[in-house]
Amino acid sequence: MNHKTILAGVAAVLMTLGLGSAAQAEGKTYTIGVSIPSATHGFMGGLNWHAQQTINRLEETYPQLDFVLATAGEAGKQVDDLEDMLATRNIDGLVVLPFESEPLTGPVKAVKDAGKWVTVVDRGLSVEGIEDLYVAGDNTAFGKVAGEYFRANLKSGAKIVVLRGIPTTLDNERVAAFETALEGSGIEILDKQHGNWNRDDAFQVMQDYLSKYSQIDAVWAADDDMAIGVLEAIAQAKRQDEMWVVGGAGMKEIIKRIMDGDKQIPVNVTYPPALISSAIEMTALRFVSDAPVYGRFIIGSTLITRDNAARFYYPDSPF
Numbered sequence: 001m002n003h004k005t006i007l008a009g010v011a012a013v014l015m016t017l018g019l020g021s022a023a024q025a026e027g028k029t030y031t032i033g034v035s036i037p038s039a040t041h042g043f044m045g046g047l048n049w050h051a052q053q054t055i056n057r058l059e060e061t062y063p064q065l066d067f068v069l070a071t072a073g074e075a076g077k078q079v080d081d082l083e084d085m086l087a088t089r090n091i092d093g094l095v096v097l098p099f100e101s102e103p104l105t106g107p108v109k110a111v112k113d114a115g116k117w118v119t120v121v122d123r124g125l126s127v128e129g130i131e132d133l134y135v136a137g138d139n140t141a142f143g144k145v146a147g148e149y150f151r152a153n154l155k156s157g158a159k160i161v162v163l164r165g166i167p168t169t170l171d172n173e174r175v176a177a178f179e180t181a182l183e184g185s186g187i188e189i190l191d192k193q194h195g196n197w198n199r200d201d202a203f204q205v206m207q208d209y210l211s212k213y214s215q216i217d218a219v220w221a222a223d224d225d226m227a228i229g230v231l232e233a234i235a236q237a238k239r240q241d242e243m244w245v246v247g248g249a250g251m252k253e254i255i256k257r258i259m260d261g262d263k264q265i266p267v268n269v270t271y272p273p274a275l276i277s278s279a280i281e282m283t284a285l286r287f288v289s290d291a292p293v294y295g296r297f298i299i300g301s302t303l304i305t306r307d308n309a310a311r312f313y314y315p316d317s318p319f
Contacts, residue, residue: 001305001306010071010289014205015048017152017218018031022085026051027317028064029064029065029066029084029285030064030065030066030092030093030287031065031066031067031068031089031090031091031092031093032065032066032067032068032069032091032092032093032094032095032280032283033068033070033082033085033089033091033093033094033095033096034051034067034068034069034070034094034095034096034168034280034285035070035071035072035078035081035082035094035095035096035097036048036051036069036070036071036072036096036097036121036276037071037072037078037097037099038071038072038073039071039196040073041197041199041225042195042224042251042319043223043225043226043249043251043271043273043319044180044273045318045319046099046273046274046317046318046319047273047274047275047276047319048071049273049275049317049318050273050274050276051069051276052069052157052205053277054149054276054277054280054281054297055067055069055168055280056282058168058280058281058284059212060240061238062284062288063166064287065284065287065288066086068089070084070085070089071111072099074099075098075103075104076103078096078099078104078107079103079107080105082094082096082104082107082108082110082111082282083110084112084229085111086111086114086116089103089177091111091116091213092116092117093116093117093118093119093283093286093287094108094111094116094117094118094119095119095121095276095280095283096108096118096120096121096278097120097121097122097123097276097279098123098124098168099123099166099170100123100166100167100168101123101124101125101126101168102126102167104125105125105126105127106307108125108130108131109121109125109127109130110263112130112131112132112216117133117283117286117287118130118131118133119131119132119133119134119135119160119279119282119283120133120134120135120278121134121135121136121275121276121279122136122137123166123168123169123170123240124136124168124169124170125169125188126169127306129181131308132277132286132294133282133283133286133294133295133296133297134295134296134297135278135279135282135296135297135298135299136170136275136297136298136299137173137176137270137272137275137298137299137301138298138299138300138301139170139173140173140174140176140177141177141198141270141300141301142174142177142222142248142271143159143174143175143176143177143178143179143180143181143222144177144178144181145269145301145302145303146178146181146220146222146246146269147177147178147179147180147181147182147220147250147266148181149246149303149319150178150181150182150185150187150218150220150246151181151182151185151187152268153218153224154185154187154217155186156185156187157186157188158186158187158188158217158218159187159188159213159215159216159217160187160188160189160190160216160218160219161189161190161191161192161195161206161209161213161214161216161219161220162171162175162178162189162191162192162193162219162220162222163193163195163202163205163206163219163220163221163222163223163226163230164192164194164195164222165195165196165197165222165223165226166194166196166197169294171284174222175222177193177302178222190209190212190213191209191212191213192220193205193208193209193222195226195229197223197224197225197226198225198226198229198257198267199225199226199228199229199232200229201226201229202215202221202223202225202226202227202229202230202233203229203230203232203233204229205229206229206230206234207233207236207237208217209255210233210234210237210239214250215242216239216242216243217242217243218243218244218245218246219234219244219246220246221244221245221247221248222246222247222248223247223248223249223250224247224248224249224253224254224268225247225251226246226247226249227245227246227247227248227254227265228251228253228254230245230247231245231265232262234264240264243264244264244265244266245264245265246265246267246269247265247268247269248268248269248270248271249268249269249270249271249272249273249319250268250270250271250272250304250312250316250319251268251319252314252317252319254313255268255304255309255312255313256306256313256318258304258305258306258309259306259309259310259313265270266305267305268299268303268304268312269301269302269303269304270301270302270304270312271301272299273304273319275299278297278299279297282297291312
């Protein structure tokens with residue numbers, strides 16, 4: 001099931017249940033804060049676009065809903081945004097994708113302690129159970145699917161390097177699942193460093209790897225922006241024929257290269273930025289209906305190959 005199918009289903013539920021509860025919400029306006037990282041790289045650019053499109057659509061559909069959207073380029077700014085939403089905007093609900101897990105846990109808990117509905121997206125908090133709703137891709141599956149591909153396509157004794165994302169619970173889940181999938185395979189992980197889901201950082205990390213290791217058979221970049229940086233470093237070192245790279249999230253440029261049979265990028269793993277739309281729409285549902293939307297909503301991960309890549313190629317999308 002792709003992200004368009006998922007969002008269509010959520011939208012259908014919203015329309016059905018929202019209409020049935022219009023009388024219940026009549027006369028009261030609810031304010032929902034949406035706090036997300038800035039569009040500092042491709043995935044977040046896509047996520048920001050989907051967030052704004054969803055807010056526009058919901059404000060038009062539900063006049064009783066107002067949204068406050070704030071973006072932050074670092075954790076401190078996001079903390080300030082949450083404090084402002086609570087103190088001056090008097091939000092009724094919050095949708096938050098933490099820039100980092102640890103520094104955002106206390107501020108998000110303060111919102112919850114104030115009696116507000118909290119939806120956490122993608123990067124979990126460092127303390128479990130604070131949020132009412134958690135919406136994310138399947139981070140365990142994301143790492144497992146990639147790891148299983150490495151296991152199936154590399155021989156025992158192969159040497160690989162790993163690029164991690166920003167230090168978050170989801171990054172921990174992905175890496176742990178990837179390593180578990182490789183257990184007993186004889187494949188050696190030479191190194192793991194944080195590329196912070198950033199092209200420039202990944203470029204520098206990969207340059208370091210290339211200078212340190214004479215044999216690298218494959219790279220798990222674990223993110224398409226990082227994969228672009230990795231590929232640039234490999235090209236500069238003229239070592240394209242020595243290794244292949246697997247990123248993740250379904251960037252359209254990467255998917256096109258898979259469709260075209262680029263051997264350096266044989267596969268990808270889905271993790272759609274449109275998951276923010278699911279989170280905002282389900283949070284809205286909390287205020288326009290009596291539907292039970294608390295708990296966990298996890299979007300699965302799929303291996304994208306040349307055979308199925310066309311299903312995941314959206315040339316008009318921002319990511």
